[in-house]
Amino acid sequence: MSSSREFVRYEPARTVQTPVIELIGVTKEFVKPTGEIHTVLSNIHLKVEKGEFVSIVGPTGCGKSTTLNLIAGFEPPSEGKVQIHGEPLQGINPRAACVFQTENAFPWKTVIDNVSLGLRLRGENKGDAYEKARTWIQRVGLKGFENHYPHQLSGGMRKRVALAQCLIVQPEILLMDESFSALDVHTRALMENELLTIWEETSSSVVFITHDLEEAIALSDRVIVLTAGPGATIKGDYPIHLPRPRNVSEIRFDPEFMKLHEQIWNDLRDEVMISYANANRT
């Protein structure tokens, strides 16, 4: 992505609009097989505005995926509320699309059938759905692979299929859980830049879960640090005022990036150490 490329993107109006996503005093508990209560998240307050790109980092097992599952509506909170556009979320979040670490694509369907599926399920006719799918397949760099099956593609290409599958339905909310972590370093940087390019042209709100603090800073408008569990809370909420458009490989050398990394890592490192100590005690 050239840094001279011009674009206009939606700038979140933080104070005026109702947040797209709001977690209000959210606690999440699971019952262990022993019958004991395991509190994963405790009293989480989080707002995500329209068009914001927010990453969540934290030690392993602290509750990052659980947070995403609450926003997707896969799990209800034990206490507190998840609101979407100011309305309590009930059941699956219809405004959200998810890209997980594992494959999204159906192995028995071709690329074009996988990518067009979301539109077909929404009742669009095959011709229109295919036409839009072809555009998205091209946008994610898979032109010529329309009739391939997932097993005929590389891991990076399958990830592109997953992105196109989600983006074709133009979700207001894009939820990404370790979406690029299985990719090699070069493919990952390409995919991160592609994601930014596409997101910059939309007003989607993105919640991105990652173990990689550099990835979180390079992509985001805000980075949220969760404490070590059990009962994880928000330890830090860091605005990332780095210029856009960004090239994720180049932005890492920006002195401001390095300052932010040092600052956030100071917070995160303490939680990683606590989590490590907890794991060694059990």
Ligand SMILES: Nc1ncnc2c1ncn2[C@@H]1O[C@H](COP(=O)(O)OP(=O)(O)OP(=O)(O)O)[C@@H](O)[C@H]1O
């Ligand atoms: N459906 C469930 N039932 C019981 N416990 C669960 C369930 N889902 C998650 N947990 C527990 O909640 C805790 C947090 O898990 P979660 O996957 O949200 O953490 P994470 O921060 O995403 O982890 P990682 O960084 O390792 O991916 C873990 O102890 C996990 O075992």
